[in-house]
Amino acid sequence: MIGLRLLWNDYHLSPQDGPRLHDNGKPYFGDRAAFFLGRGRGSRLLGKRRARSTPGQLLRLPVGHDLLSATTEHDYLRHVETLLSWNDSDTDDHDAVPQQLRCPAGGVKASKWMNYEPYEVGVNIYAFDNGAVHLWNREDHEHYTGQWFSLDLPAPGSPDPVWLIPEARDYGNRVPETAHLELPEIAHQILTDFHRRRTEDPVLSLCQDLWIDVRLRGHTTVYVFGLPEDELNPPWPCPIEHIPNSCLLRAEPLYNEFQDDITDAIIRLTRPYDWHNPFQDDDTRLGLTVHLLNATGNTRLANYRGTVTIVDEHHRRAVPPPAKQQPPNHNRSTPAHPAR
Numbered sequence: 001m002i003g004l005r006l007l008w009n010d011y012h013l014s015p016q017d018g019p020r021l022h023d024n025g026k027p028y029f030g031d032r033a034a035f036f037l038g039r040g041r042g043s044r045l046l047g048k049r050r051a052r053s054t055p056g057q058l059l060r061l062p063v064g065h066d067l068l069s070a071t072t073e074h075d076y077l078r079h080v081e082t083l084l085s086w087n088d089s090d091t092d093d094h095d096a097v098p099q100q101l102r103c104p105a106g107g108v109k110a111s112k113w114m115n116y117e118p119y120e121v122g123v124n125i126y127a128f129d130n131g132a133v134h135l136w137n138r139e140d141h142e143h144y145t146g147q148w149f150s151l152d153l154p155a156p157g158s159p160d161p162v163w164l165i166p167e168a169r170d171y172g173n174r175v176p177e178t179a180h181l182e183l184p185e186i187a188h189q190i191l192t193d194f195h196r197r198r199t200e201d202p203v204l205s206l207c208q209d210l211w212i213d214v215r216l217r218g219h220t221t222v223y224v225f226g227l228p229e230d231e232l233n234p235p236w237p238c239p240i241e242h243i244p245n246s247c248l249l250r251a252e253p254l255y256n257e258f259q260d261d262i263t264d265a266i267i268r269l270t271r272p273y274d275w276h277n278p279f280q281d282d283d284t285r286l287g288l289t290v291h292l293l294n295a296t297g298n299t300r301l302a303n304y305r306g307t308v309t310i311v312d313e314h315h316r317r318a319v320p321p322p323a324k325q326q327p328p329n330h331n332r333s334t335p336a337h338p339a340r
Contacts, residue, residue: 004152004163004165004175004179005152005163005165006218006283006285011164012149012163012164012165012166012283013056013161013162013163013164014054014055014056014057014161014162014163014164015056015161016056016057016059016060016159016160016161016162017056018031018054018056018057030123030124031051031052031053031054031057031124032048032049032050032051032053032123032124033048033049033053033054033058033123033124033125033126034047034048034049034101034103034123034124034125034126035047035048035049035080035083035084035126035127036103036125036126036127036128037073037076037077037127037128038103038127038128038129039103039104039105039106039127039129039134039148040103040104040105040106040109041105043102043103043127045101045103046077046080046081046084047080047084048084048101049083049084053124054124055068055124055135055151055153055162055164056161056162058083059153059154059162061083063079063082063083064083065153065156066079067079067080067083067133068126068133068151068153068162069133069153070128070132070133071131071132072131073128076128076133077128101123101125102116103125103127103136104116104125104136104146104148106127106129106130106134106148106167110147110148110167110168110279111168111278111279113146114145114146114147114279115145115146116138116146123137124136124137125137132150133151134148134149134150134151134167135148135149135150135151135164136148136149137149137164145279145280146279147166147167147168147277147279147280148166148167148168149164149165149166149167150164150165150167151163151164151165152164152165166277166279166280166283168277168278168279168280169275169276169277169283170275170276170277170278171275172271172272172273172274172275173272174189174272174273175272175273175274175275175285178273182216183214183215183216183218183220183285183286184214184216184308184310184319185322186273186285186286187212187214187220187308187319188308188319188321188322189273190210190212190222190269190270190273191210191212191306191308191321193269194207194210194269197269201265203261203262203264203265204265204269206226206227206228206262207224207225207226207227207262207265207266208225208226208227208305209225209226209305209306210222210223210224210225210266210305210306211223211225211301211304211305211306211307211309212307212308212309213308213309213310213311213316214308214309214310214311214319215287215310215311215312216310216312218284218285218286218287219286219287219289220270220286220287220288220289221288221289221290221291222266222270222288222289222290222291223250223291223292223293223297223301223304224262224266224290224291224292224293225293225298225301225305226298227251227262227292227293227294229294229295231256231258231259232251232256232258232259232292232294233251233252233253233254233256233259234251234252235247235248235249235250235251235252235294235296236248236250236251236252236253238250241311241316242311242315242316243301243316246300248294248296249293249294249296249297249300249301250291250292250293250294250297251291251292251293251294253291259292262290262292263290263292266288266290267288267290270286270288273285273286274286274288307319308321
């Protein structure tokens with residue numbers, strides 16, 4: 001499930017050494033927990049735990065991995081009972097999970113619960129539903145809403161964190177078969193699709209070529225070559241990272257119907273490999289940005305035409321296309337679409 005992890009955003013991981021902390025020392029989430037059987041109106045509260053109950057922290061306990069990976073109601077109930085039987089008296093009573101706590105609905109009904117605020121008391125809500133354990137949580141931050149996560153667990157005994165995979169995502173139709181690929185491999189597939197589809201798509205046919213620049217932690221920039229100069233906005237006085245004297249190589253991204261048409265065509269081209277999340281605007285696979293090169297940019301950046309590059313804090317390097325595309329491994333986990 002590596003391709004489903006939002007690597008650049010640690011909002012989506014739970015380390016085993018304790019809750020993640022903001023710069024001010026306060027946790028992103030609390031470490032208390034409540035355990036439910038089922039979700040929504042028919043759910044049943046099984047019990048609460050006062051501390052050390054983030055997904056990563058639970059893995060450090062003897063029963064933790066078995067609980068979070070349970071696939072039957074019987075196993076889940078048994079492991080929760082064992083967990084709740086342990087003594088947590090070292091935590092003050094005022095830190096306990098409050099009695100009046102509800103379990104949000106699953107699937108599309110979860111959108112009605114986006115602003116539900118169990119985070120105020122630091123509650124990780126675990127629920128067993130449809131053969132798996134799900135987590136509801138919300139970061140103590142104004143830009144995030146509550147949502148359900150599936151848990152991408154490390155192997156038993158591994159010190160790696162638990163990755164949280166949002167369940168509200170709307171996946172492009174090629175995400176399941178490419179979930180095992182890294183972004184540069186995805187970029188090469190997009191480039192191949194472009195050269196095939198530009199002969200069929202009247203808007204893409206206006207684009208001569210692409211350069212796809214990738215950050216491995218989740219940002220993809222597509223530069224478009226060969227557009228008619230008289231249709232573009234004036235040059236944009238903004239440099240391209242790691243390219244000297246690169247101001248004024250791109251059209252300014254202000255309103256322009258022609259530019260909008262080109263940008264929308266590139267978004268349609270990449271959409272099958274991407275996802276979006278109505279609960280979290282910055283939860284996308286590609287982190288896509290599109291820039292349209294003017295005549296000067298076409299000349300200055302000609303060496304990048306038809307290429308995929310990786311950029312980091314220090315330099316940019318070209319990534320050759322894979323010698324042979326590996327077929328998808330159907331034994332890997334694929335995205336779980338929300339219930340409809």
